Amino acid sequence: MNECPPGIALHGGAGSRPGGDYSKELKHMRGLIEKGRDRLGAGAQALEVAVETVAALEASGLYIAGRGSSPNRNGIYELDASLMDGFSAQAGAVAALRGFASPITVAQAVMQRTPHVLLAGEGAAQFARTAGMAEISDSSSWYTPACQDEAHYLRETLPHGTVGCVTRDIQGRLAAATSTGGVFGKLAGRSGDTPIIGAGTWADRSVAVSCTGQGEYFIRVTAAVQVAHRIRWLGQSLHDATQSVLQEMAGLGGHGGLIAIDANGEVSMPFVSTGMKRAALLRDGSIVAEAF
Secondary structure (H helix, E strand, O other), X not given: OXXXXXXXXXXXXXXXXXXXXXXXXXXXXXXXXXXXXXXXXXXXXXHHHHHHHHHHHHHHOOOOOHHHOOOOXXXXXXXXXXXXXXXXXXXXXXXXXXXXXXXXXXXXXXXXXXXXXXXXXXXXXXXXXXXXXOEOOOHHHHOOOOOHHHHHHHHHOOOEEEEEEEEEOOOOOEEEEEEEEEEOOOOOOXXXXXXXXXXXXXXXXXXXXXXXXXXXXXXXXXXXXXXXXXXXXXXXXXXXXXXXHHHHHHHOOOOEEEEEEEOOOOEEOOEEOOOEEEXXXXXXXXXXXXXX
């Protein structure tokens, strides 16, 4: 089997603030793309690198996910994450997870250690504890809200945040992973599209997709899997499929964006919002990192 060039793209959330300084995020994202490129080039599997990349985005505190998350109306941090392996169609997810450092690694454990796809709330926490996942001892010192200086802006415009990664390894396998701190001021127990396979995350043998934005709208159009169906059943290009899905969502009043990579290594990162923090390794070997 001939080796394929590695492919990777990531996002740090839609809704970038016009005029904002995202130099730290852009440098961080570019570094993760370089690391992912090297890991994939050395033979690492697509799903492995997707999870590693999202875990690093969570741990950085630079995005509204993981350490950078915001609490719900009750002052509690409830986080969501999911992942999917395109080759095997295996998937795992957690919703409204409390008290654990890396929701994406808990979602990975759900996929690998249980017969289930999605665990939520206290059940997810009990499983994570039993599985030995890293717990947060003091949420007041652990969480470092990524957008404290943007809180007012985000509440008035696009109050959410998500991180994600899509990959293609040298064997041609595709994978996607997504993690979120949710929306500002959300009700307790609210989950958006991120933990829902087919809405916020999808991977098969043709395409891998990770979404970011107003999750309720991504759920309503089953955004991630719709990209795959447009490619498979309508014969659309990756560009046309991703643009069509976002335009449908925008027609309902939603905002956001997505990243996607197909079996040929083509990358698409469209958005219908003020901006989207994103980076990718392109087919020509160059790296792009942008916020608008």
